[in-house]
Amino acid sequence: MVSIYKFYNLFQKTLKHLYEDPRELENIFFLLTTHILKCDKTTVLLQLINKKGKISIFFYKKLIKKLWELKKNRPIQYVIGIAYFFGMKFIVNEKVFIPRPETEELVSWILHIFNTNIITINTGHIQIFDLGTGSGCISITLKKKKPDIGLIYAIDAYTEVIDIARKNAALHNVEISFKKVNILKNIISIPIINKHSINIIVSNPPYVKLSEKKLLHLNIIQYEPHKALFITDEDPLIFYKKISFWIKKSFTGIVYVFFEINQFIYLDIIDFMKKIGFSNIKIKKDCQGFFRMIHAVFYGKNVKNKI
Structure with missing residues (x-):
């Protein structure tokens, strides 16, 4: 002993x-x-x-x-194979990005909209798209907290990532529709059951510029998947652009958009979304005081009464 x-x-x-x-x-x-x-x-x-x-x-x-x-320097979450998100266990390994407190705040913001009846429709008629799902923590938490949500699509580009997210969905006994889609190459292939209903798009895409790598803790650089973290300095808005143009082209109803963002380029993201027709744009700081989240609304051509 x-x-x-x-x-x-x-x-x-x-x-x-x-x-x-x-x-x-x-x-x-x-x-x-x-x-x-x-x-x-x-x-x-x-x-x-x-x-x-x-x-x-x-x-x-x-x-x-x-x-x-x-x-x-291996992160504790990879050492024990578990990360906690909203107090729930999620299976993780080096194939997926470790869920962060900032992403919990993003999910809390979405739940707040439900809880304050800003979305005034039965949740059974709402579609949610979680783009770049990783461990599945966002979509699974939303389904656990709001089990009446009609359909949740969790999208990722990699089979090994989706396999982990499926295990987490089974662990928490929730039904999520997982799809393998490369957002940058083939986002148009994401299935949309009802283009006219209320939809929620949420994404925590790669947003750390390669030039900012030196600002990160060594254990992040050594072990976490670079494909889930980094983007080129030449076009740091690439994921936000792809998703936003897809929304504009594909949906005719109301779309509520929630992005986790790089605090150093939030003004560029706001300016871009305004220019292509998004409105009601709000930005929010995380618990560390960084601008980390953006919420916006897109009104499709079939929406008569725009707020």
Whole structure:
């Protein structure tokens, strides 16, 4: 038997040079130990406080093995194979981008629109398109929170990514329609059941310019999928343009659009969306104070009463 307090000291000593914020390191410690020991945070905390809590050599060796992975800058979510989003577990690996708190805020914004009756129609008549779904966290959370939503399409360009999102949908027992579509090459192939109904388009596309790579934490650059992160400096709006022109061409009803964005180019995105006919454009800061989300409305030709 080994003291968990001993492992805690080793954990801190091994990783403290990698993480500037002690709170982040503490959070990683509890994510790791609760996952390996199959217990809650309170149990681990009590064992640390009395300094007498013991774990078997079997579990200690498992913790040590994971600690060495963390020492190589591998994100904790990939180390344990799980990320949390809206308090729910999602299966992740290096094929998918790790869900972030900013994206939780984007989903909260969409749910707020439902909850305040801004969308005044039965949710069963609403179609949602999650473009670049990754782990599926956005579409799955929306379906869990609003189970009456009629149809949710989750779109991604890669089979291995969709496979993970399908597992997460099964994990949470929700029905999502997954489609493999390359947004930049073949967005027009996305199926639209009813072009005239109310639709919600949500996307957290790649938006970090290659020139901004140096601003990111090393574990992001080393392990997270670059195809889900980076765009060229020559056309940083490429995904927003493709999606927006597709909306304008394909829908005749009302479309509510929600984008997660790069805070350094938000004015360019707003200007572009205004020029091609989007209205009611709103921008929102994330919890860190960065302009990270845009919401806009597109009124198709069949909409008579435009707000």
